[in-house]
Amino acid sequence: MQGEPGIGKSALLEEVVAEAAGMVVLRATAIEMEAELAFAGLGELVRPVEHLINRLPSAQARALRTALSLEEGHTPDGLTLGAATLTLLTDAAAATPVLVAVDDAHWMDEASTKALLFAFRRLQAEAVAVLVTARDDEDCPFTAAGLPTVQLSGLEPTAAAALVQRVADVPADSEPFKRLYRETAGNPLALLEAASALPDAQVLDGPWPVGPRLTAAYSARLAALPEASRRALTVAAAAYTEEAAVLTAALRRLTLNVEVLQTLEAAHVIDRSGGKVTFAHPLLRAAAYHMAGAEQRREAHRALAGALTDRTGPVDREQRSWHLAAAAAEADSAAAAALADTAARARDRGALPAAVRAYERAADLSPLPVDRGRHLLAAAEVAQLAGRGDQALTLAETATNATDDATVCAGATGLRSQILLLRQPPRRVHDQLVDMAEGLETAHAVPLLVAAAGAACMGGGIAQARVTADRASAFVRQDGAASFEKPAALMRAHTMMLSGERREAAAVFDSCEKFLTETDPLSIGVEATSFSAMDLMWLERFPAARTLLERAIRSARRIGASERLVPYLTVLADLQLRTGCWDDAYALAGEGTALAAEVGQPVLQAYAISTSARIEAARGRTAECIEHARQFRRLVEGRGADLVTPYMEAAVGLLDLGSGKDSEAAARLHDLQQQVAASGLGEPAVLQHQPDLIEACLAADDPCGAEAALSELMGQVQRAPSSWGQAVTARCRGLIHADEDAYVEALRHHELLPDPFAKARTDLAYGRFLRRGRKRGAARRPLLAARRVFERLRADPWTGIAERELRAAGFETPTRRSHEPVALTERETQVAVLVAKGHTNREVAATLFLSEKTVEYHLSHIYTKLRVRSRVQLASRLAVGTQHPA
Incomplete structure (x- = not known):
């Protein structure tokens, strides 16, 4: 319910509570002064059902107990805490319906608001009713969240007259009442306050107490x-x-x-x-x-x-620190220290916005410039982790203006580089960071140069990135700055990898293995983790890449570091796609897309969208792929993300190839190859588009174009051999030269890779070659193998091609029933993937931050859409991996 002060929100809420006979009532009244106290509202709300917390899944129980200061523990991430709140509400409603009543929600602390909104949005099939009141003249996340809202207005004249009669003898047809009603617009509290002040039913002089003037009347x-x-x-x-x-x-x-x-x-x-x-x-x-x-x-x-x-309780200490701050008329080191301690505890409890405010206030109260700068830098770091990049940039700049302390200035500069890397056009970021590094000491310059090289890579300036990465490594060698050695080396290895220096890059990763496996991913630059994971993926070290990303995701989720989480999710989606876990990849890409949009990372949002589009292209979901291509181009337009743009072009080229638009595919992929060559990208495993170009040229009757593309691909693979490169090069030789030995060689290399789609493409080409050579019996085996993989992946266009080849080989296949008559939604895909891996509904609910009843609801829709009746059938229908992504 929403309305102006005095309109009757609280009175209606009280009436609802009074009528909630037989329900468990969980209620909280937010207080303006408590808005700074993390989880104050949530703690009040759930107090009647605290005894149920121990029944929650262990991770959720720990998160909720830590947030409510019932125990000390690791930082609860926002998703787990929101899921814990949801599970607690639904568990409380298992036997008896629950009413959640929140009054004056516009004053509720932000940490509680986030947890409750997370739960409220996911209530679907549970016996939980929610009633929230808020003023319409205050910013309130509950009213901005798109939840169903009732706007309260004043009483009708008859009801207003009856209310006034309780406190004053003012007839409904009298002029005093008419003016009273006209001035108050039927606001119940204003009616009562004004009517009780009427001397002998005479009209008051001056403005009447309604709206903001009610406070003046109370004063x-x-x-x-x-x-x-x-x-x-x-x-x-x-x-x-x-x-x-x-x-x-x-x-x-x-x-x-x-x-x-x-x-x-x-x-x-x-x-x-x-x-x-x-x-x-x-x-x-x-x-x-x-x-x-x-x-x-x-x-x-x-x-x-x-x-x-x-x-000495944690809540008491928190309240005391804010009271000390409010009591201070000038700088006060004791109050500042108490607030800094409160901020650190808020960060550890996952209340990042509360931590930012506490650090800012601690800076205000600090008498020494170095302490002001230190607290402002801490506030900036927490704001960045919370996904508030703009606020973090402002705080970092304020920190450098507050003090000339070298440590504070270096930290603020490094933080700015991380935020700029993910938010602004890459080439521009490179130039800004290089300029910022000029004249700085090694300890300050190297992190900037490393981030600058990463930005240049994203912008397609691979040669420029190499120069900057070499410069960072030279700084380290000159000054012996061991703490910066590995990040600088890894960025240099990334530029090597993109340039096609595969062996040299692999040697760097051999030397950095311990650093990557033992260092907290959040303690180093985002590029050191996400780019390294990409490199390991391109080097075909898939388990190492997955382990690195899962560690990073767990670390980011643990404290709700959404700004860092996006790059890890998007790279893991790409990895799952390349290893045949398409449904995993699609779910991860969807999460990465949504989160990137939320925290303002358009380039990474585009990268995630391109992964979704590549899956849609392979599955023949033309409308979805084209729509994603449109969104992608809008996101990258004018941003100079020249190494990200090719991913979408490769996806649309694959869509054209699978749809039989051979000439369009050949033209698009030829233009893409020219763009890639101009950028200096020399590693074919990055985009994996060249085999599609060769196949499209052949289908479009352009053997010369196919030969030229094959010659370029073979040169790259010979300089930097890889299992994928050797497999697809051999397949393309077989396509162009009708060479059976080449197909056999290709299949041998495929055995070393966990990429079923690529192998099925080779099986299809080999079967077609055998069928055209009138070896129909021999052709059936690779064609059947290809069809099985395409069916499992739900790559419908390619399944159709395989079936046509089988019929041409004299093998009649049964009429294929569509695997996906209606596409699964993102949430349905996530549920289906976990169920297919053998997770129980309760485990799925805990993993996806849903209730069990909501999981059951989604599962019923999944069964209907995919036309399956059991979990076993579902598992056989989906393309999932053996591991659950972090």
């Missing part, structure tokens, strides 16, 4: 109270808790008689039931706090901080 009402009552109210309004014991302890520190609370309760300003002190209305609280002078508010916060001094 006037509170101003009439005795000074001691107003001081006590200021303390109550300043408190981060409604706990009566804390408030009374603070009042005693101000030598205020606790009996003053009885007076305030008698005046209907506060309520003291249940061991709490609550205000009759949130506007009263706001009025009480803001009508006090600045010194009186600081006095209240000092008293509250003192009342919490002897309490």
Whole structure:
């Protein structure tokens, strides 16, 4: 429910709660002062069902207990915490329906809001009702999340008259009531406040108390109270808790008689039931706090901080640190240190936005420039991990302006380079970072040059990247800076790999194996992990690449580092595609696409989309592939991402080839090859488009074009041999020269690769060769093998080609029923992949952050769409790997 102050949101919520007989009611009322306290709202909401936390899956239980400060533990990532909240709600509703009631959600702390929104969006088939109230004049994530919303408006005249009659004798047909109704627009609280102030039913002079003026009316009402009552109210309004014991302890520190609370309760300003002190209305609280002078508010916060001094719980320490900060009129090193400690704990609990705010305030209160810079840099680092790149850039710049400390300046500069690398046009980023590195010491210059080389690679400037990477390595050699040796070497190896120096790159990875397997991926540049994983994939070290990426993903998920998570997800999607785990790849690419859009990484979003498009192209899903191509071009337009653009061109070329548009495929892939050659890309495994170009040229009756493309491919493979390169080169020789030995050689190399699609393409070509040579019996075996793989991958165009070849070989195949009459959604694909791997519904729910009932809901749709009846049939239908991606 949404509406202006006083419109009746809280009253309606109370009515719903009163009518919720037989339901478990979980409720929380957000307080403006508690907005800085991480997970305050979530803790209040779930307190009645805390006993169920231990029944959650272990990872979820740990995450929720850590977030709520019930135990110390590793940082809970936002996804696991959201899933824990969802599972707790659905478990609570297993036996009895649940009502979740949140009042004044616009004031709820951001950490709680994120966890609850995650759960609310995924409630689908559960016995959980949710009612949230928020003001329409406040920014509120709940109202911005697209959830169903009821907009409350004023009462109708008849109902308004009946309400007014409770406090004043004002007839409904009288002029005073008509003006009253006209001025208040039927706002219930405004009606009551104005009507109760009418002397003998006379009309008030001046503006009437409605909307923002209600607070002014409350202030006037509170101003009439005795000074001691107003001081006590200021303390109550300043408190981060409604706990009566804390408030009374603070009042005693101000030598205020606790009996003053009885007076305030008698005046209907506060309520003291249940061991709490609550205000009759949130506007009263706001009025009480803001009508006090600045010194009186600081006095209240000092008293509250003192009342919490002897309490050692993590929530008490957090509240005390914010009270110390609010009590400070100038720089205060003790308050700054307390807030920095609160920020560190918030980061460890996964409350990244709360940590940013605490570090910023700690910087404000720090008397020394170096401490201000250190806290601002910490705030920038946390903001970057939270996916708030723009805020992180601003904080990093502010940190360098705050101090000339070398460590702070170097950290801020390195952080800026990481953010720019993922967000801005690559070539421009390269030039900016190189300029930033000029004149800096090695410790400061090398990280910038490494990131600059990575940006140049993404921009297609491979020669430029090599020069910059060589420069970074030279800095390291000159100064013996061992801590930068491996990242610089890995970036140099990446430029080698792209240039076709495969053996040299492999030697670097041999020397860096321990560094990659033992170093925390979040402690080094994003390019060191994601580019290294790409290189290992191109070097056909698939297990090592997968292990590296899964470690990085776990590390990023653990603290909710969405900014870092995107590149790891997108590269893992590419890896799964190349190893035949197409459904894994499609699910990962979808997640990477959504997350990249959320955190503002258009180039990586385009890369993820290209992976989806390559799968769609192979499966003949023309409309989806073309739509993704359109989105891709919009994302990369004007960004100079020249090494990313070819991925989509290769995908559309494959779509044309599978659709029988041979001339279009040949022309597109020929242009792509020219673009790739101009960029200096010398490793054919990067795009893997050249075999498609050769096949398209042959199908388009252009043998010369095919010969030229084969000659170039053979040259690259001879300089830098790989199993894939040797396999597809031999297949293309067989296609062009009708050489059976070449096909046999190709199949031998394929045995060393986990790429079933590439091998099936060779089986298809070999079977066609045998069939045309009138060796029909021999042709059936490779053709049947190809068809089996194409069917498993649901590569329908290629299945159709294989079946036509089988019929031409005299092997009648049964009419094939479509494997995917309706395409699975991204979420359905994710559920189907895990179920096909043998996971239970509860395990799937925990992995995908869903409830079990929602998994059951999706599974029923999957069975219908794929026309299967069991998990065994589903597993046989999907192209999944033996491992679950992180």
